[in-house]
Amino acid sequence: MDDWLPASGRTRGRTAAADRTAAGAAWMCAVIVTLAFGWIAADLLWHGLSRLTPGFLFEMPQLSGRAGGLASIIVSTLAILAICLAAAVPIGLGAAILLAEYSRSDRRLGRFVRRSLDVLAGVPSIVFGLFGNAFFCVYLGMGFSLLAGGLTLACMVLPLLIRSLEQGLREVPDDWRNAAAALGMSKAATLRSILLPAALPGLVVGLVLGMGRALAETAALLFTSGYVMRMPGSVMDSGRALSIHIFDLSMNVPGGTGNAYGAAVVLLLMLLTVNLLALAIARRWQLTQPGPL
Protein backbone atom coordinates (compact mmCIF):
# COMPACT_ATOMS: atom_id res chain seq x y z
CA MET A 1 0.00 0.00 0.00
CA ASP A 2 1.37 3.39 -0.88
CA ASP A 3 -1.79 5.38 -0.26
CA TRP A 4 -0.01 7.47 2.30
CA LEU A 5 2.03 9.18 -0.39
CA PRO A 6 1.00 12.79 -0.98
CA ALA A 7 -1.40 13.00 -3.90
CA SER A 8 0.11 14.17 -7.14
CA GLY A 9 -0.90 17.57 -8.47
CA ARG A 10 -3.30 16.03 -10.93
CA THR A 11 -5.26 13.83 -8.49
CA ARG A 12 -5.36 16.67 -5.98
CA GLY A 13 -6.88 18.88 -8.63
CA ARG A 14 -9.44 16.22 -9.46
CA THR A 15 -10.42 15.79 -5.80
CA ALA A 16 -10.85 19.53 -5.40
CA ALA A 17 -13.08 19.65 -8.47
CA ALA A 18 -15.20 16.77 -7.14
CA ASP A 19 -15.49 18.59 -3.82
CA ARG A 20 -16.66 21.73 -5.55
CA THR A 21 -19.23 19.82 -7.58
CA ALA A 22 -20.63 18.10 -4.48
CA ALA A 23 -20.80 21.37 -2.57
CA GLY A 24 -22.47 23.04 -5.54
CA ALA A 25 -25.07 20.27 -5.80
CA ALA A 26 -25.83 20.50 -2.08
CA TRP A 27 -26.28 24.25 -2.41
CA MET A 28 -28.59 23.78 -5.38
CA CYS A 29 -30.81 21.43 -3.41
CA ALA A 30 -30.95 23.82 -0.48
CA VAL A 31 -31.85 26.71 -2.78
CA ILE A 32 -34.58 24.70 -4.52
CA VAL A 33 -36.17 23.68 -1.22
CA THR A 34 -36.03 27.22 0.12
CA LEU A 35 -37.42 28.65 -3.11
CA ALA A 36 -40.28 26.16 -3.17
CA PHE A 37 -41.29 26.99 0.37
CA GLY A 38 -40.81 30.71 -0.23
CA TRP A 39 -42.93 30.58 -3.35
CA ILE A 40 -45.80 28.81 -1.58
CA ALA A 41 -45.65 31.14 1.40
CA ALA A 42 -45.45 34.23 -0.82
CA ASP A 43 -48.36 33.05 -2.96
CA LEU A 44 -50.47 32.39 0.14
CA LEU A 45 -49.64 35.68 1.76
CA TRP A 46 -50.08 37.64 -1.48
CA HIS A 47 -53.60 36.36 -2.00
CA GLY A 48 -54.63 35.74 1.56
CA LEU A 49 -53.13 38.39 3.80
CA SER A 50 -55.58 41.12 2.76
CA ARG A 51 -58.47 38.95 4.03
CA LEU A 52 -56.97 38.58 7.47
CA THR A 53 -59.17 40.98 9.44
CA PRO A 54 -60.59 40.44 12.96
CA GLY A 55 -63.94 39.96 11.30
CA PHE A 56 -62.58 37.10 9.22
CA LEU A 57 -61.58 35.28 12.37
CA PHE A 58 -64.67 35.99 14.48
CA GLU A 59 -67.59 36.00 12.02
CA MET A 60 -69.58 33.00 10.89
CA PRO A 61 -69.04 31.83 7.31
CA GLN A 62 -71.81 32.80 4.86
CA LEU A 63 -72.82 31.76 1.34
CA SER A 64 -71.02 28.40 1.65
CA GLY A 65 -67.93 30.23 2.87
CA ARG A 66 -67.63 32.68 -0.03
CA ALA A 67 -68.37 35.50 2.38
CA GLY A 68 -68.15 35.99 6.11
CA GLY A 69 -65.44 34.54 8.34
CA LEU A 70 -64.13 31.36 9.93
CA ALA A 71 -65.53 31.43 13.48
CA SER A 72 -67.23 28.02 13.50
CA ILE A 73 -64.42 26.48 11.42
CA ILE A 74 -61.72 27.61 13.88
CA VAL A 75 -63.77 26.40 16.84
CA SER A 76 -64.25 22.98 15.21
CA THR A 77 -60.56 22.74 14.32
CA LEU A 78 -59.43 23.56 17.85
CA ALA A 79 -61.98 21.16 19.34
CA ILE A 80 -60.84 18.30 17.10
CA LEU A 81 -57.20 19.08 17.91
CA ALA A 82 -57.93 19.16 21.65
CA ILE A 83 -59.77 15.82 21.54
CA CYS A 84 -56.97 14.33 19.47
CA LEU A 85 -54.28 15.45 21.93
CA ALA A 86 -56.30 14.48 24.99
CA ALA A 87 -56.50 10.93 23.64
CA ALA A 88 -53.12 10.63 21.95
CA VAL A 89 -50.75 12.24 24.47
CA PRO A 90 -51.44 9.98 27.49
CA ILE A 91 -51.50 6.83 25.36
CA GLY A 92 -48.47 7.95 23.37
CA LEU A 93 -46.45 8.83 26.44
CA GLY A 94 -47.35 5.55 28.09
CA ALA A 95 -46.37 3.54 25.04
CA ALA A 96 -43.14 5.52 24.62
CA ILE A 97 -42.21 4.88 28.25
CA LEU A 98 -42.95 1.19 27.79
CA LEU A 99 -40.77 1.03 24.68
CA ALA A 100 -37.87 3.11 25.94
CA GLU A 101 -37.73 2.08 29.58
CA TYR A 102 -39.44 -1.25 30.10
CA SER A 103 -38.87 -3.30 26.94
CA ARG A 104 -35.11 -3.68 27.47
CA SER A 105 -35.31 -7.11 28.97
CA ASP A 106 -38.06 -8.19 26.57
CA ARG A 107 -36.56 -7.24 23.25
CA ARG A 108 -39.00 -9.22 21.15
CA LEU A 109 -42.04 -7.37 22.47
CA GLY A 110 -40.29 -4.05 21.86
CA ARG A 111 -39.33 -5.00 18.34
CA PHE A 112 -42.83 -6.21 17.53
CA VAL A 113 -44.49 -3.03 18.79
CA ARG A 114 -41.97 -0.84 16.97
CA ARG A 115 -42.49 -2.69 13.66
CA SER A 116 -46.24 -2.37 13.97
CA LEU A 117 -45.96 1.33 14.63
CA ASP A 118 -43.72 1.89 11.62
CA VAL A 119 -46.23 0.09 9.41
CA LEU A 120 -49.09 2.12 10.87
CA ALA A 121 -47.18 5.37 10.32
CA GLY A 122 -47.04 4.60 6.61
CA VAL A 123 -50.75 3.89 6.17
CA PRO A 124 -52.45 6.55 4.00
CA SER A 125 -54.73 8.84 5.96
CA ILE A 126 -57.74 7.97 3.82
CA VAL A 127 -57.54 4.45 5.23
CA PHE A 128 -57.62 5.87 8.73
CA GLY A 129 -60.64 7.87 7.64
CA LEU A 130 -62.48 4.74 6.50
CA PHE A 131 -61.49 2.90 9.66
CA GLY A 132 -62.60 5.82 11.83
CA ASN A 133 -65.91 5.98 10.04
CA ALA A 134 -66.53 2.26 10.41
CA PHE A 135 -65.38 2.05 14.02
CA PHE A 136 -66.16 5.35 15.76
CA CYS A 137 -69.05 6.70 13.64
CA VAL A 138 -70.90 3.48 12.91
CA TYR A 139 -69.84 0.75 15.34
CA LEU A 140 -69.58 2.98 18.43
CA GLY A 141 -72.50 5.05 17.21
CA MET A 142 -70.82 8.44 17.42
CA GLY A 143 -72.04 9.46 13.96
CA PHE A 144 -70.30 12.29 12.17
CA SER A 145 -68.94 14.21 15.14
CA LEU A 146 -65.97 16.17 16.44
CA LEU A 147 -65.37 13.32 18.87
CA ALA A 148 -65.13 10.71 16.11
CA GLY A 149 -62.85 13.02 14.11
CA GLY A 150 -60.57 13.76 17.05
CA LEU A 151 -60.27 10.09 17.98
CA THR A 152 -59.56 9.07 14.39
CA LEU A 153 -56.85 11.73 14.22
CA ALA A 154 -55.46 10.39 17.49
CA CYS A 155 -55.13 6.92 15.95
CA MET A 156 -53.43 8.48 12.97
CA VAL A 157 -50.84 10.57 14.82
CA LEU A 158 -50.12 7.97 17.52
CA PRO A 159 -47.42 6.04 15.61
CA LEU A 160 -45.52 9.24 14.83
CA LEU A 161 -46.06 10.57 18.34
CA ILE A 162 -44.93 7.38 20.07
CA ARG A 163 -41.79 7.04 17.99
CA SER A 164 -40.68 10.61 18.55
CA LEU A 165 -41.50 10.57 22.27
CA GLU A 166 -39.57 7.31 22.54
CA GLN A 167 -36.64 8.92 20.74
CA GLY A 168 -36.74 11.80 23.22
CA LEU A 169 -36.54 9.38 26.16
CA ARG A 170 -33.77 7.34 24.58
CA GLU A 171 -31.61 10.41 24.24
CA VAL A 172 -31.43 10.71 28.02
CA PRO A 173 -28.04 9.24 29.00
CA ASP A 174 -27.94 5.95 30.94
CA ASP A 175 -25.71 7.55 33.56
CA TRP A 176 -28.75 9.00 35.27
CA ARG A 177 -30.71 5.74 35.15
CA ASN A 178 -27.78 3.99 36.82
CA ALA A 179 -27.29 6.76 39.37
CA ALA A 180 -30.96 6.69 40.35
CA ALA A 181 -31.08 2.90 40.54
CA ALA A 182 -27.91 2.80 42.67
CA LEU A 183 -29.56 5.26 45.08
CA GLY A 184 -32.50 2.94 45.55
CA MET A 185 -34.95 5.15 43.71
CA SER A 186 -38.00 3.46 42.27
CA LYS A 187 -38.53 3.31 38.54
CA ALA A 188 -41.58 5.55 38.81
CA ALA A 189 -39.78 8.22 40.79
CA THR A 190 -36.82 8.10 38.41
CA LEU A 191 -39.15 8.65 35.47
CA ARG A 192 -41.10 11.42 37.12
CA SER A 193 -38.25 13.39 38.66
CA ILE A 194 -35.35 12.78 36.31
CA LEU A 195 -35.99 11.09 32.99
CA LEU A 196 -39.16 12.87 31.86
CA PRO A 197 -37.88 16.38 32.76
CA ALA A 198 -34.57 15.64 31.08
CA ALA A 199 -36.37 14.39 27.98
CA LEU A 200 -38.77 17.32 27.81
CA PRO A 201 -37.20 19.12 24.81
CA GLY A 202 -37.37 15.88 22.83
CA LEU A 203 -40.92 15.24 23.99
CA VAL A 204 -41.99 18.71 22.89
CA VAL A 205 -40.55 18.10 19.44
CA GLY A 206 -42.60 14.92 19.20
CA LEU A 207 -45.72 16.76 20.26
CA VAL A 208 -45.20 19.47 17.64
CA LEU A 209 -44.75 16.90 14.90
CA GLY A 210 -47.96 15.20 15.99
CA MET A 211 -49.93 18.44 16.16
CA GLY A 212 -48.63 19.52 12.78
CA ARG A 213 -49.81 16.32 11.21
CA ALA A 214 -53.21 16.58 12.92
CA LEU A 215 -53.77 20.19 11.87
CA ALA A 216 -52.93 19.46 8.26
CA GLU A 217 -55.16 16.39 7.96
CA THR A 218 -58.07 16.42 5.53
CA ALA A 219 -58.92 12.97 4.23
CA ALA A 220 -59.33 11.27 7.59
CA LEU A 221 -61.70 13.98 8.81
CA LEU A 222 -63.90 13.97 5.71
CA PHE A 223 -65.40 10.63 6.81
CA THR A 224 -65.50 11.23 10.54
CA SER A 225 -66.09 14.79 11.69
CA GLY A 226 -67.83 15.71 8.45
CA TYR A 227 -68.13 19.09 6.78
CA VAL A 228 -71.11 20.81 8.37
CA MET A 229 -70.35 24.52 8.66
CA ARG A 230 -72.58 25.28 11.65
CA MET A 231 -71.09 26.26 15.00
CA PRO A 232 -70.82 22.94 16.91
CA GLY A 233 -72.85 22.83 20.10
CA SER A 234 -71.11 19.79 21.60
CA VAL A 235 -68.44 17.24 20.74
CA MET A 236 -71.19 15.01 19.36
CA ASP A 237 -71.97 17.58 16.63
CA SER A 238 -70.40 17.44 13.25
CA GLY A 239 -67.95 20.26 12.48
CA ARG A 240 -65.73 21.37 9.66
CA ALA A 241 -61.97 21.57 10.13
CA LEU A 242 -59.87 24.27 8.46
CA SER A 243 -58.18 21.94 6.03
CA ILE A 244 -61.54 20.61 4.82
CA HIS A 245 -62.86 24.13 4.53
CA ILE A 246 -59.92 25.09 2.32
CA PHE A 247 -60.42 21.99 0.19
CA ASP A 248 -64.15 22.63 -0.19
CA LEU A 249 -63.80 26.35 -0.99
CA SER A 250 -61.18 25.83 -3.63
CA MET A 251 -62.68 22.73 -5.30
CA ASN A 252 -66.46 22.88 -4.86
CA VAL A 253 -67.45 26.51 -4.32
CA PRO A 254 -67.23 28.80 -7.34
CA GLY A 255 -65.86 32.14 -6.19
CA GLY A 256 -64.48 30.65 -2.99
CA THR A 257 -60.81 30.91 -3.91
CA GLY A 258 -60.27 34.22 -2.14
CA ASN A 259 -61.52 32.97 1.22
CA ALA A 260 -59.69 29.69 0.68
CA TYR A 261 -56.44 31.67 0.58
CA GLY A 262 -57.44 33.51 3.73
CA ALA A 263 -58.18 30.24 5.52
CA ALA A 264 -54.87 28.78 4.33
CA VAL A 265 -53.01 31.73 5.82
CA VAL A 266 -54.81 31.15 9.14
CA LEU A 267 -53.81 27.48 9.05
CA LEU A 268 -50.21 28.41 8.29
CA LEU A 269 -50.16 30.87 11.18
CA MET A 270 -51.56 28.21 13.53
CA LEU A 271 -48.79 25.79 12.57
CA LEU A 272 -46.21 28.54 12.99
CA THR A 273 -47.57 29.43 16.43
CA VAL A 274 -47.41 25.81 17.58
CA ASN A 275 -43.80 25.57 16.38
CA LEU A 276 -42.65 28.81 17.97
CA LEU A 277 -44.42 28.03 21.22
CA ALA A 278 -42.74 24.64 21.42
CA LEU A 279 -39.36 26.14 20.60
CA ALA A 280 -39.80 28.75 23.33
CA ILE A 281 -40.76 26.10 25.90
CA ALA A 282 -37.78 23.92 25.02
CA ARG A 283 -35.41 26.92 25.06
CA ARG A 284 -36.65 28.18 28.40
CA TRP A 285 -36.28 24.72 29.81
CA GLN A 286 -32.72 24.36 28.64
CA LEU A 287 -31.79 27.69 30.20
CA THR A 288 -32.86 26.47 33.61
CA GLN A 289 -31.69 22.88 33.13
CA PRO A 290 -28.30 22.54 31.45
CA GLY A 291 -28.08 19.40 29.38
CA PRO A 292 -25.72 16.46 29.85
CA LEU A 293 -22.01 17.17 30.08
Next chain:
Amino acid sequence: MTPPLLPMRHAPSALLANGSEQHAIELRNLCVCYHGKRAFRDISLAVPRGEITALIGPSGCGKSSLLQCLNRLTDMIPGCHVEGDVRVEGLNIMDPAQDLLTLRRHVGMLFQRPNPFPLSIRRNIELPLREHGVIRKPELRARIEQVLDDVGLWDEVRDRLDSPALALSGGQQQRLCLARALALAPRVLLMDEPCSALDPLASAKIEELIVRLRGQYTVLIVTHNLGQARRIADHTGFFWTEDGIGRLVEFAPTHTLFNQPQDPRTRAYIRGERG
Protein backbone atom coordinates in the same frame (compact mmCIF):
# COMPACT_ATOMS: atom_id res chain seq x y z
CA MET B 1 -18.58 11.42 59.93
CA THR B 2 -20.91 9.37 62.01
CA PRO B 3 -23.64 7.95 59.84
CA PRO B 4 -26.89 8.68 61.63
CA LEU B 5 -29.63 6.18 61.17
CA LEU B 6 -32.36 7.26 58.85
CA PRO B 7 -36.00 6.90 59.64
CA MET B 8 -36.90 4.40 57.02
CA ARG B 9 -39.87 3.33 55.05
CA HIS B 10 -38.34 -0.08 54.63
CA ALA B 11 -37.27 -1.68 57.86
CA PRO B 12 -33.52 -2.30 57.84
CA SER B 13 -33.66 -5.07 60.43
CA ALA B 14 -33.61 -7.85 57.88
CA LEU B 15 -30.48 -6.48 56.28
CA LEU B 16 -28.51 -5.90 59.46
CA ALA B 17 -29.52 -9.08 61.19
CA ASN B 18 -26.59 -11.39 61.60
CA GLY B 19 -23.53 -10.61 59.57
CA SER B 20 -20.43 -12.51 60.38
CA GLU B 21 -18.17 -10.84 62.88
CA GLN B 22 -15.59 -9.23 60.63
CA HIS B 23 -16.93 -9.51 57.11
CA ALA B 24 -19.41 -7.11 55.55
CA ILE B 25 -19.47 -8.87 52.20
CA GLU B 26 -19.04 -12.57 51.53
CA LEU B 27 -18.98 -14.04 48.03
CA ARG B 28 -18.99 -17.76 47.34
CA ASN B 29 -18.50 -19.20 43.85
CA LEU B 30 -19.82 -16.11 42.14
CA CYS B 31 -20.20 -16.31 38.35
CA VAL B 32 -21.53 -13.69 35.95
CA CYS B 33 -22.58 -14.37 32.37
CA TYR B 34 -23.54 -11.92 29.63
CA HIS B 35 -25.72 -13.60 27.01
CA GLY B 36 -24.42 -16.98 28.09
CA LYS B 37 -20.76 -15.94 27.89
CA ARG B 38 -18.92 -15.95 31.19
CA ALA B 39 -17.35 -12.69 32.33
CA PHE B 40 -15.75 -14.29 35.40
CA ARG B 41 -16.12 -17.48 37.36
CA ASP B 42 -15.90 -18.95 40.81
CA ILE B 43 -15.00 -15.88 42.74
CA SER B 44 -14.94 -16.35 46.48
CA LEU B 45 -14.05 -13.38 48.60
CA ALA B 46 -14.66 -11.96 52.06
CA VAL B 47 -14.48 -8.20 52.43
CA PRO B 48 -13.62 -7.02 55.95
CA ARG B 49 -16.09 -4.63 57.57
CA GLY B 50 -15.09 -1.00 58.01
CA GLU B 51 -11.99 -1.35 55.87
CA ILE B 52 -10.97 -0.23 52.42
CA THR B 53 -10.58 -3.05 49.93
CA ALA B 54 -9.16 -2.45 46.47
CA LEU B 55 -9.62 -4.54 43.34
CA ILE B 56 -6.96 -4.24 40.67
CA GLY B 57 -6.34 -5.92 37.33
CA PRO B 58 -6.48 -5.29 33.60
CA SER B 59 -9.64 -4.07 31.82
CA GLY B 60 -12.29 -6.60 30.95
CA CYS B 61 -11.64 -9.07 33.74
CA GLY B 62 -14.95 -8.40 35.44
CA LYS B 63 -14.23 -5.93 38.23
CA SER B 64 -17.14 -3.64 37.35
CA SER B 65 -19.45 -6.63 36.93
CA LEU B 66 -18.50 -7.82 40.39
CA LEU B 67 -19.37 -4.47 41.96
CA GLN B 68 -22.70 -4.45 40.12
CA CYS B 69 -23.59 -7.83 41.61
CA LEU B 70 -23.35 -6.36 45.08
CA ASN B 71 -26.17 -3.85 44.62
CA ARG B 72 -27.84 -5.98 41.96
CA LEU B 73 -27.45 -3.34 39.29
CA THR B 74 -26.87 -6.45 37.19
CA ASP B 75 -30.65 -6.86 37.19
CA MET B 76 -30.86 -3.86 34.87
CA ILE B 77 -28.50 -5.27 32.26
CA PRO B 78 -30.28 -7.31 29.57
CA GLY B 79 -28.76 -10.75 29.11
CA CYS B 80 -26.88 -10.67 32.41
CA HIS B 81 -27.12 -13.72 34.61
CA VAL B 82 -25.58 -14.09 38.07
CA GLU B 83 -24.93 -17.34 39.92
CA GLY B 84 -23.51 -18.01 43.33
CA ASP B 85 -23.90 -16.83 46.86
CA VAL B 86 -23.63 -13.16 47.81
CA ARG B 87 -24.06 -12.05 51.39
CA VAL B 88 -24.05 -8.42 52.39
CA GLU B 89 -24.13 -7.88 56.13
CA GLY B 90 -25.14 -11.52 56.47
CA LEU B 91 -28.12 -11.26 54.17
CA ASN B 92 -28.48 -13.34 51.04
CA ILE B 93 -29.07 -10.56 48.54
CA MET B 94 -29.57 -12.87 45.59
CA ASP B 95 -32.87 -13.88 47.15
CA PRO B 96 -35.55 -12.99 44.59
CA ALA B 97 -37.64 -11.65 47.45
CA GLN B 98 -34.96 -9.16 48.48
CA ASP B 99 -36.28 -5.62 48.17
CA LEU B 100 -33.88 -3.88 45.79
CA LEU B 101 -34.65 -0.37 46.97
CA THR B 102 -33.68 -1.25 50.54
CA LEU B 103 -30.57 -3.09 49.39
CA ARG B 104 -29.39 -0.15 47.33
CA ARG B 105 -30.08 2.28 50.12
CA HIS B 106 -27.59 0.30 52.21
CA VAL B 107 -25.08 -0.31 49.42
CA GLY B 108 -24.11 2.98 47.80
CA MET B 109 -22.18 3.34 44.57
CA LEU B 110 -19.83 5.82 42.93
CA PHE B 111 -19.30 5.55 39.19
CA GLN B 112 -16.38 6.17 36.91
CA ARG B 113 -17.99 9.19 35.30
CA PRO B 114 -19.51 11.62 37.81
CA ASN B 115 -23.27 11.40 37.28
CA PRO B 116 -25.13 14.09 39.20
CA PHE B 117 -28.72 14.55 38.04
CA PRO B 118 -29.49 17.53 35.77
CA LEU B 119 -31.05 19.27 38.76
CA SER B 120 -29.87 21.74 41.37
CA ILE B 121 -27.18 20.78 43.87
CA ARG B 122 -29.77 20.69 46.63
CA ARG B 123 -32.26 18.56 44.66
CA ASN B 124 -29.55 16.04 43.87
CA ILE B 125 -29.29 15.11 47.53
CA GLU B 126 -32.89 15.83 48.47
CA LEU B 127 -34.45 13.59 45.85
CA PRO B 128 -33.05 10.25 47.05
CA LEU B 129 -33.59 11.28 50.68
CA ARG B 130 -37.25 11.98 49.98
CA GLU B 131 -37.50 8.64 48.20
CA HIS B 132 -36.37 6.98 51.39
CA GLY B 133 -38.82 8.76 53.60
CA VAL B 134 -37.01 11.86 54.88
CA ILE B 135 -39.52 14.60 54.09
CA ARG B 136 -39.39 17.22 56.83
CA LYS B 137 -37.72 20.43 55.63
CA PRO B 138 -35.46 21.15 58.63
CA GLU B 139 -34.19 17.60 58.65
CA LEU B 140 -33.52 17.66 54.91
CA ARG B 141 -31.66 20.94 55.24
CA ALA B 142 -29.52 19.67 58.10
CA ARG B 143 -28.74 16.42 56.33
CA ILE B 144 -27.76 18.19 53.11
CA GLU B 145 -25.45 20.59 54.93
CA GLN B 146 -23.86 17.75 56.85
CA VAL B 147 -23.02 15.55 53.88
CA LEU B 148 -21.81 18.46 51.77
CA ASP B 149 -19.56 19.41 54.66
CA ASP B 150 -18.36 15.80 54.94
CA VAL B 151 -17.09 15.92 51.35
CA GLY B 152 -15.61 19.41 51.73
CA LEU B 153 -18.11 20.95 49.36
CA TRP B 154 -20.19 23.04 51.76
CA ASP B 155 -17.97 26.12 51.73
CA GLU B 156 -17.69 25.97 47.96
CA VAL B 157 -21.41 25.74 47.19
CA ARG B 158 -23.30 27.11 50.22
CA ASP B 159 -24.29 30.23 48.27
CA ARG B 160 -25.47 28.38 45.20
CA LEU B 161 -27.28 25.31 46.43
CA ASP B 162 -30.04 26.01 43.93
CA SER B 163 -27.82 26.36 40.89
CA PRO B 164 -27.37 23.42 38.48
CA ALA B 165 -25.16 20.60 39.67
CA LEU B 166 -23.85 20.14 36.14
CA ALA B 167 -22.21 23.58 36.31
CA LEU B 168 -19.76 22.21 38.91
CA SER B 169 -16.30 21.01 37.92
CA GLY B 170 -15.71 17.29 37.40
CA GLY B 171 -14.09 16.85 40.80
CA GLN B 172 -16.86 18.77 42.54
CA GLN B 173 -19.44 16.68 40.72
CA GLN B 174 -17.82 13.48 41.93
CA ARG B 175 -17.74 14.80 45.49
CA LEU B 176 -21.42 15.72 45.16
CA CYS B 177 -22.13 12.14 44.07
CA LEU B 178 -20.27 10.89 47.13
CA ALA B 179 -22.28 13.25 49.35
CA ARG B 180 -25.48 12.03 47.71
CA ALA B 181 -24.55 8.43 48.49
CA LEU B 182 -23.49 9.25 52.05
CA ALA B 183 -26.79 11.03 52.71
CA LEU B 184 -28.54 7.65 52.73
CA ALA B 185 -26.18 6.41 55.46
CA PRO B 186 -25.16 3.26 53.61
CA ARG B 187 -23.23 0.38 55.14
CA VAL B 188 -21.18 -0.39 52.07
CA LEU B 189 -19.79 1.93 49.40
CA LEU B 190 -18.87 0.54 46.00
CA MET B 191 -16.58 2.67 43.86
CA ASP B 192 -15.82 1.89 40.24
CA GLU B 193 -12.65 3.78 39.29
CA PRO B 194 -13.99 6.94 40.95
CA CYS B 195 -10.89 9.01 40.12
CA SER B 196 -10.08 7.92 36.60
CA ALA B 197 -12.07 10.71 34.93
CA LEU B 198 -10.57 13.42 37.15
CA ASP B 199 -7.45 15.56 37.10
CA PRO B 200 -4.69 14.71 39.62
CA LEU B 201 -5.70 17.40 42.10
CA ALA B 202 -9.40 16.45 42.15
CA SER B 203 -8.35 12.81 42.25
CA ALA B 204 -6.20 13.44 45.33
CA LYS B 205 -9.14 15.12 47.08
CA ILE B 206 -11.41 12.13 46.45
CA GLU B 207 -8.69 9.80 47.66
CA GLU B 208 -8.34 11.79 50.86
CA LEU B 209 -12.09 11.56 51.42
CA ILE B 210 -12.10 7.80 50.88
CA VAL B 211 -9.41 7.41 53.51
CA ARG B 212 -11.57 9.37 55.94
CA LEU B 213 -14.44 6.92 55.35
CA ARG B 214 -12.40 4.09 56.86
CA GLY B 215 -13.99 2.74 60.01
CA GLN B 216 -17.51 3.96 59.30
CA TYR B 217 -18.16 2.36 55.96
CA THR B 218 -17.01 -0.75 54.19
CA VAL B 219 -15.41 0.52 50.99
CA LEU B 220 -14.83 -1.67 47.95
CA ILE B 221 -12.96 0.24 45.28
CA VAL B 222 -11.85 -0.70 41.77
CA THR B 223 -8.80 1.21 40.65
CA HIS B 224 -6.32 1.17 37.80
CA ASN B 225 -3.93 3.25 39.82
CA LEU B 226 -1.67 0.78 41.63
CA GLY B 227 -0.16 3.61 43.67
CA GLN B 228 -3.64 4.51 44.88
CA ALA B 229 -4.42 0.94 45.91
CA ARG B 230 -1.12 0.77 47.76
CA ARG B 231 -1.77 4.08 49.54
CA ILE B 232 -5.36 3.64 50.68
CA ALA B 233 -6.35 -0.04 50.72
CA ASP B 234 -6.13 -2.39 53.67
CA HIS B 235 -6.69 -5.43 51.47
CA THR B 236 -6.19 -5.80 47.74
CA GLY B 237 -7.53 -8.34 45.28
CA PHE B 238 -5.85 -9.01 41.96
CA PHE B 239 -7.95 -10.04 38.94
CA TRP B 240 -6.67 -11.63 35.77
CA THR B 241 -8.26 -13.01 32.59
CA GLU B 242 -7.70 -16.54 31.40
CA ASP B 243 -9.25 -17.57 28.06
CA GLY B 244 -11.47 -14.48 28.23
CA ILE B 245 -12.82 -15.39 31.65
CA GLY B 246 -11.96 -13.30 34.69
CA ARG B 247 -10.58 -14.84 37.89
CA LEU B 248 -9.56 -13.59 41.27
CA VAL B 249 -5.91 -14.65 41.35
CA GLU B 250 -4.87 -13.38 44.70
CA PHE B 251 -6.39 -11.63 47.69
CA ALA B 252 -4.24 -10.47 50.58
CA PRO B 253 -3.42 -7.56 52.86
CA THR B 254 -2.21 -4.77 50.59
CA HIS B 255 1.29 -4.76 52.04
CA THR B 256 1.68 -8.48 51.46
CA LEU B 257 0.22 -8.43 47.97
CA PHE B 258 2.56 -5.70 46.82
CA ASN B 259 5.70 -6.89 48.60
CA GLN B 260 5.43 -10.68 48.65
CA PRO B 261 2.97 -11.63 45.91
CA GLN B 262 2.37 -15.39 45.86
CA ASP B 263 1.37 -15.73 42.25
CA PRO B 264 3.82 -15.03 39.42
CA ARG B 265 1.06 -13.22 37.46
CA THR B 266 0.53 -10.84 40.35
CA ARG B 267 4.24 -10.23 40.59
CA ALA B 268 4.47 -9.50 36.87
CA TYR B 269 1.46 -7.17 36.87
CA ILE B 270 2.72 -5.21 39.83
CA ARG B 271 6.13 -4.82 38.28
CA GLY B 272 4.33 -3.47 35.24
CA GLU B 273 5.61 -6.17 32.94
CA ARG B 274 2.16 -7.15 31.73
CA GLY B 275 -1.34 -5.68 31.49
